Amino acid sequence: MSADPAFSGEVRRAAEWVRSHLAAAGLQAELVETGGPPIVYAESAPVPGAPIALVYGHYDVQPPDPLDEWVTPPFEPTIRDGKIFARGATDDKGQMLTHVASIASWLETSGRLPLQVKLLIEGEEEVGSEHLGNFLRANADRLACDCVVISDTSQFAPGVPAITYGLRGIAYFELRLSGPKQDLHSGVFGGGVANPANALAKMLGALIDEQGRVTIPGFYDDVLPLSERERAEFAALPFDEGAFRRQLGVDSLAGEAGFTTIERRWARPTLDINGLTSGYQGQGAKTVLPARASAKFSCRLVPNQDPQRVAAALRRRLEELLPAGIRLELVEHHGAPGIIMPLESPYLQAAAAAVEKGFGRRPVFIREGGSIPVVNTFAAVLDADVLLLGWGQNDDNPHSPNEKFSLDDYHRGIRASAALWQQLAAITEPLK
Amino acid sequence: MSADPAFSGEVRRAAEWVRSHLAAAGLQAELVETGGPPIVYAESAPVPGAPIALVYGHYDVQPPDPLDEWVTPPFEPTIRDGKIFARGATDDKGQMLTHVASIASWLETSGRLPLQVKLLIEGEEEVGSEHLGNFLRANADRLACDCVVISDTSQFAPGVPAITYGLRGIAYFELRLSGPKQDLHSGVFGGGVANPANALAKMLGALIDEQGRVTIPGFYDDVLPLSERERAEFAALPFDEGAFRRQLGVDSLAGEAGFTTIERRWARPTLDINGLTSGYQGQGAKTVLPARASAKFSCRLVPNQDPQRVAAALRRRLEELLPAGIRLELVEHHGAPGIIMPLESPYLQAAAAAVEKGFGRRPVFIREGGSIPVVNTFAAVLDADVLLLGWGQNDDNPHSPNEKFSLDDYHRGIRASAALWQQLAAITEPLK
Numbered sequence: 001m002s003a004d005p006a007f008s009g010e011v012r013r014a015a016e017w018v019r020s021h022l023a024a025a026g027l028q029a030e031l032v033e034t035g036g037p038p039i040v041y042a043e044s045a046p047v048p049g050a051p052i053a054l055v056y057g058h059y060d061v062q063p064p065d066p067l068d069e070w071v072t073p074p075f076e077p078t079i080r081d082g083k084i085f086a087r088g089a090t091d092d093k094g095q096m097l098t099h100v101a102s103i104a105s106w107l108e109t110s111g112r113l114p115l116q117v118k119l120l121i122e123g124e125e126e127v128g129s130e131h132l133g134n135f136l137r138a139n140a141d142r143l144a145c146d147c148v149v150i151s152d153t154s155q156f157a158p159g160v161p162a163i164t165y166g167l168r169g170i171a172y173f174e175l176r177l178s179g180p181k182q183d184l185h186s187g188v189f190g191g192g193v194a195n196p197a198n199a200l201a202k203m204l205g206a207l208i209d210e211q212g213r214v215t216i217p218g219f220y221d222d223v224l225p226l227s228e229r230e231r232a233e234f235a236a237l238p239f240d241e242g243a244f245r246r247q248l249g250v251d252s253l254a255g256e257a258g259f260t261t262i263e264r265r266w267a268r269p270t271l272d273i274n275g276l277t278s279g280y281q282g283q284g285a286k287t288v289l290p291a292r293a294s295a296k297f298s299c300r301l302v303p304n305q306d307p308q309r310v311a312a313a314l315r316r317r318l319e320e321l322l323p324a325g326i327r328l329e330l331v332e333h334h335g336a337p338g339i340i341m342p343l344e345s346p347y348l349q350a351a352a353a354a355v356e357k358g359f360g361r362r363p364v365f366i367r368e369g370g371s372i373p374v375v376n377t378f379a380a381v382l383d384a385d386v387l388l389l390g391w392g393q394n395d396d397n398p399h400s401p402n403e404k405f406s407l408d409d410y411h412r413g414i415r416a417s418a419a420l421w422q423q424l425a426a427i428t429e430p431l432k
Numbered sequence: 433m434s435a436d437p438a439f440s441g442e443v444r445r446a447a448e449w450v451r452s453h454l455a456a457a458g459l460q461a462e463l464v465e466t467g468g469p470p471i472v473y474a475e476s477a478p479v480p481g482a483p484i485a486l487v488y489g490h491y492d493v494q495p496p497d498p499l500d501e502w503v504t505p506p507f508e509p510t511i512r513d514g515k516i517f518a519r520g521a522t523d524d525k526g527q528m529l530t531h532v533a534s535i536a537s538w539l540e541t542s543g544r545l546p547l548q549v550k551l552l553i554e555g556e557e558e559v560g561s562e563h564l565g566n567f568l569r570a571n572a573d574r575l576a577c578d579c580v581v582i583s584d585t586s587q588f589a590p591g592v593p594a595i596t597y598g599l600r601g602i603a604y605f606e607l608r609l610s611g612p613k614q615d616l617h618s619g620v621f622g623g624g625v626a627n628p629a630n631a632l633a634k635m636l637g638a639l640i641d642e643q644g645r646v647t648i649p650g651f652y653d654d655v656l657p658l659s660e661r662e663r664a665e666f667a668a669l670p671f672d673e674g675a676f677r678r679q680l681g682v683d684s685l686a687g688e689a690g691f692t693t694i695e696r697r698w699a700r701p702t703l704d705i706n707g708l709t710s711g712y713q714g715q716g717a718k719t720v721l722p723a724r725a726s727a728k729f730s731c732r733l734v735p736n737q738d739p740q741r742v743a744a745a746l747r748r749r750l751e752e753l754l755p756a757g758i759r760l761e762l763v764e765h766h767g768a769p770g771i772i773m774p775l776e777s778p779y780l781q782a783a784a785a786a787v788e789k790g791f792g793r794r795p796v797f798i799r800e801g802g803s804i805p806v807v808n809t810f811a812a813v814l815d816a817d818v819l820l821l822g823w824g825q826n827d828d829n830p831h832s833p834n835e836k837f838s839l840d841d842y843h844r845g846i847r848a849s850a851a852l853w854q855q856l857a858a859i860t861e862p863l864k
Contacts (some may be wrong), residue, residue, distance in 0.1 A: 003716035063718060127716055168619060172717045181681025182501060185831040187600060187802025190704045190732050191696040194686035197705035205637025208630060249613025254626035254757040264623040272622045273629035274720050275711035280728060284435035284559055285604045285765040286495060287730060288706050288831055296712060298719060300622050325686040333717040370619030399617040399720055
């Protein structure tokens with residue numbers, strides 16, 4: 001809801017809820033004002049000689065529309081079949097709470113944690129974390145840590161826990177085209193003046209070719225190719241395309257030619273339209289030639305694409321495609337590059353042991369198609385390894401109606417988190 | 433407003449208003465139930481030996497949105513600078529009323545009209561006149577006439593009255609594409625499944641080429657070419673492209689290569705998107721891969737294109753263009769062919785003399801880009817010439833915010849209409 005200023009009061013209420021629960025667990029916890037939704041910050045007592053872990057999460061969520069597709073209301077959490085249904089159940093309120101719960105358990109049972117844990121829970125993740133970067137840079141000393149722990153991803157499949165070592169980035173745009181100064185009668189004027197909706201379709205349609213490849217010149221120049229080892233390991237994962245099709249309700253999958261579905265989703269860049277608006281959208285027929293047409297669309301980026309280079313190349317391409325009689329405005333909403341973590345990191349190996357304790361099975365190492373833009377910022381500003389320990393499932397419907405989170409995964413996540421603090425504390429020679 | 437069932441009560445109120453005014457003028461007037469908005473029908477006394485004229489108009493109007501662009505509310509008629517601003521001022525309430533007023537004047541001053549006039553004012557013109565055809569066919573004897581008079585078009589320019597001898601037709605469609613069964617996270621799934629909004633842009637973008645020509649196979653096969661005489665006469669009309677550009681607020685015009693702006697608007701077919709809907713249309717950014725995308729769009733047709741042949745060819749083309757993983761529904765909203773009237777008709781010549789009396793200048797003979805689908809039905813069912821005597825101006829904003837009608841044109845239209853009854857009555861040998 002952080003996308004809509006009308007809900008800023010509700011968003012703040014969520015922040016206060018998180019802070020009060022951290023304080024109740026025994027941590028020093030505060031709200032930090034940023035100019036946007038506040039950041040919740042908390043920390044436990046320092047433990048000399050042990051590494052420091054920083055937990056990052058977010059209390060903000062995506063808008064819930066289309067509301068009429070929810071079985072139970074998005075903001076009235078409801079348990080059905082061992083799952084809790086609510087906006088934010090998996091992205092990211094439910095997953096984030098596993099760490100709050102494990103810390104509370106340690107403090108309740110042992111009186112102290114085996115290492116210092118810092119928690120940073122923000123409220124702008126779904127809209128690009130506008131103020132977080134400044135906060136991290138301004139508080140780099142206070143936030144100093146050896147690794148960052150984030151649970152905002154999914155397991156590979158039910159019973160197949162995973163650690164995510166790669167994420168796609170994003171570059172989100174809004175293209176606004178305008179033509180005549182007002183809506184016109186399509187009979188009187190049609191054919192004699194450029195139609196912004198026609199232009200929008202033609203321009204967007206030209207951005208992807210018949211092979212599913214993005215046609216923006218230079219778009220693929222910086223793409224880090226998949227290694228043969230990665231392609232082999234991805235191919236060995238227990239991925240059932242039929243089940244995936246049925247999950248999505250489609251009779252065939254599609255995407256960039258020459259790549260598997262997993263490769264397309266994890267390691268290849270995309271261009272997806274997120275929304276279209278123009279002209280008459282009501283019931284029946286209105287013979288209008290619309291004055292304006294706009295599209296929200298976004299590129300999922302992979303290492304080592306740069307969002308700003310992509311934006312600049314896109315702008316050049318759109319200006320080339322712009323027909324006479326149409327004016328263009330391109331809004332750059334937010335961007336973040338993709339990232340890959342080193343598989344040999346001792347923190348990643350400690351995390352793998354903790355996940356095995358919590359879930360009863362050694363995790364697979366996977367990538368993820370979604371973006372967690374702040375991961376890059378953490379890696380860069382805090383010089384820390386980032387551990388993406390996802391407790392969710394792929395059908396948890398993040399960003400969609402009927403978002404959910406399994407209570408079993410919630411409890412396994414808490415156990416893995418509790419084990420993580422012990423595994424990390426056993427690293428006797430922190431890297432820095 | 434006839435497009436929206438929520439306004440059926442208001443639409444009926446407009447019908448009753450028209451009926452009561454015709455009755456007050458001294459005509460037999462009634463509401464005829466049709467299953468949709470009622471038809472207002474009235475007639476004056478028969479005049480043996482004189483032709484019979486039938487006036488057709490419509491009391492329904494287009495929806496007024498976008499409401500916030502109106503200077504004064506669309507349903508509170510307001511006079512500014514000698515013009516009346518209101519939805520329907522020119523299309524068609526205001527123009528239709530000129531005939532009501534001229535008939536009332538004849539009856540008040542002479543006690544009788546010099547020929548029998550029948551009036552048929554319907555309430556579904558803006559949504560395809562669904563029930564009118566059946567009404568005409570079922571009442572062909574009662575409605576028998578020598579010519580049909582319709583004032584629902586424009587003058588060529590201020591001070592240049594016109595009689596319209598050709599109209600474009602229309603074929604209006606709604607294309608609904610669906611992909612995954614629900615909206616998806618564009619990061620988790622993007623690249624691995626076909627996006628209906630991407631498909632919509634690509635499919636619609638492929639329907640028009642770089643020359644502004646529609647790419648539906650066979651689309652131009654039946655198009656009646658412009659004659660050299662027509663092209664020469666159109667070129668001689670006082671058309672100021674610069675003023676036209678400024679009226680529309682565009683820095684350049686556009687359209688099918690090889691034709692002038694007048695030719696493109698009057699005598700060449702088009703394909704214009706009327707509305708686009710998909711995914712997230714609110715404030716800010718939502719990273720959704722939409723489950724559905726749809727477009728309303730329409731082809732303006734010219735003689736001798738057949739709307740059903742065009743629809744069938746479009747459907748074949750869209751099915752060819754449909755990518756894997758996307759399902760298609762094509763709704764055919766309404767259609768009507770274009771039409772051309774014979775310039776040598778004595779009724780058309782009588783009308784020219786009447787317009788000269790009302791406006792002080794002989795009219796030019798023009799075509800019009802808009803559709804009046806019932807004109808075809810009148811010509812076919814009643815075997816009558818159709819006189820399109822437009823009193824409006826091209827900048828009257830029909831179908832747009834701030835629709836208006838000049839009071840001077842209103843009064844000149846009343847005088848021309850009054851003269852028309854006399855001119856038509858002087859045709860001593862009606863054609864049938």
